[in-house]
Amino acid sequence: AGAIVIAGLISPYAVDRDYAREVHKNASMPFMEVFVDAPLSTVESRDPKGLYKKARQGQIKGFTGIDAPYDRPESPEVHVRTDQLSIVQCVNVILERLDEFGIHLTQTFRPLDEAKEAECSVPVGSKP
Template sequence: MSMATNITFHPGSISHSERSQSLRQRGVTIWFTGLSASGKSTIACALEQHLMHLKKFSYRLDGDNIRFGLNKDLGFDEKSRNENIRRIGEVSRLFADSCCICLTAFISPYRADRAIARELHNESGLEFIEVFVDAPLDVVEQRDPKGLYKKARAGEIKDFTGISAPYEPPVDPEIHLKTNESDVTDCVRIITDYLSGKGYI
């Protein structure tokens, strides 16, 4: 068996710039925040599919793959919510460092927690895009696909964001989507245009 002669070794770990050049894209975290049923996961899922069609390396983090795995030990009180978002911030930073376009879809109700996630990225020289998925409370209550608002109104769910727990909307998000006015296709187009304009894709 002949030995390969075109193998190149680099001392130390692979740098972020090397990964970026190899993958031909920049790592970034797109952080979707908004009330339950505002459309965060739906838009993130559609965007992930669109990015795949564009041959871009992306991955979506949401309640399904975080709350039932990494964060299954956490509850929904304020302290647990803070730790939930802290861990997601750390994980998304790692994904962005790998030059992945990381999509996170979580209510993340507190500005301070979202600011910590942003700072984690800033400290590593990584980009963080906050997307406010905005829908009025009466609209999300009408949607209520899992019946959560109805249960919260009946007192069956404690600490439910927007009803018995606060939601602090972003003050100056990079992208503001009003899902009572724009459909999923429009929202994906808005985000894609932003990413393209900034040179991420």
């Protein structure tokens, strides 16, 4: 009833993403796939829990991107490169695209500016 759901999921399989898109289409609901992208080396360097290291050492099995596949999205509605854009820039790209979709969140989430970026970040190892 007028609710907007934004879900951040690890969705490694194209078939699952396609299914989610189809469910939304069949229900006449908008669906926007956002591909938050970075090279594996960048992702590994940002891993505060050391999960990628453990996966590479064989301590974690079925880890997406290491020993489990990841199907790169072929045509997401939004593609942000976190190794090239700041958090603020990524958020603003997503907000702009939502606005183009007719989902106007600017009353709730105003575009961010770089000066406020520190407020959006949680230091590695800290608890939110």
